[in-house]
Amino acid sequence: MFSSANGGYRVPPSSMQLLSPTTTSPRPTSERPGPALIDETTRWKQCDMANQSIYDFQVESLNGTFTDLSQYRGQVLLIVNVATFCAYTQQYTDFNPMLSQNSNRGFKILAFPCNQFYLQEPGENHEILNGLTYVRPGNGWRPHPDLHIYGKVEVNGANNHPLYEFLKETCPQTVDRIGKRDELMYDVIGKNDITWNFEKFLIDRQGRPRYRFHPTAWSHGQVVNQFMQQLMNEQ
Helix, strand or coil: CCECCCCCECCCHHHHHHECCCCCCCCCCCCCCCCCCCCCCCCEEECCCCCCCHHHCEEEECCCCEEEHHHHCCCEEEEEEECCCCHHHHHHHHHHHHHHHHHHHCEEEEEEECCCECCCCCCCHHHHHHHHHHCCCCCCCCCCCCEEEECCCCCCCCCCCHHHHHHHHHCCCCCCCCECHHHECCCCCCCCCCCCCCCEEEECCCCCEEEEECCCCCCCCHHHHHHHHHHHHCC
């Protein structure tokens, strides 16, 4: 764990080039943390072949019970780290239509709340669904039955969940710089780190990670959809 004398986060010298330049000037109130809200349709990478699958991992539900991911054997999955108070939270409103159109072909979305990016998922597990329903996206929003929202995890740093350690080891980084140090609430910075909320991994029917998508590679699901359809057509 790297920390400064006053308890703040510090970056190992070998990782400095991974971070975007920061300034000591106060952040303008109009400036959003994280990557700009633009569509970057080329920010995706194909994953390497792995000797294991996501079926080897267990995850915690919002109510504290544990689930083997092997229950999703034979399904095409989109794994995404989420946060309620993020500019990208509106992507939730795209998830339900994607599932309505494709769940009959064995497609599901697994969402993992995370508070490591500018503290944008501060609530406890039991508070997360209410936050989505009444705050963001709000307006009574409810998840599709095949959108499975799990308990909070750490996706980066010394205590990253084993599932995310596997995903990052298998799938190359999609950008040259992962973000600003003052917006990343974890140690230690690594070259394959998750860059922000709503980064995604597409998993095939054998549980193998096949594609990784930066949060900006979305376009209301169109960027992911072309690869998702390919995986659903595979035997």
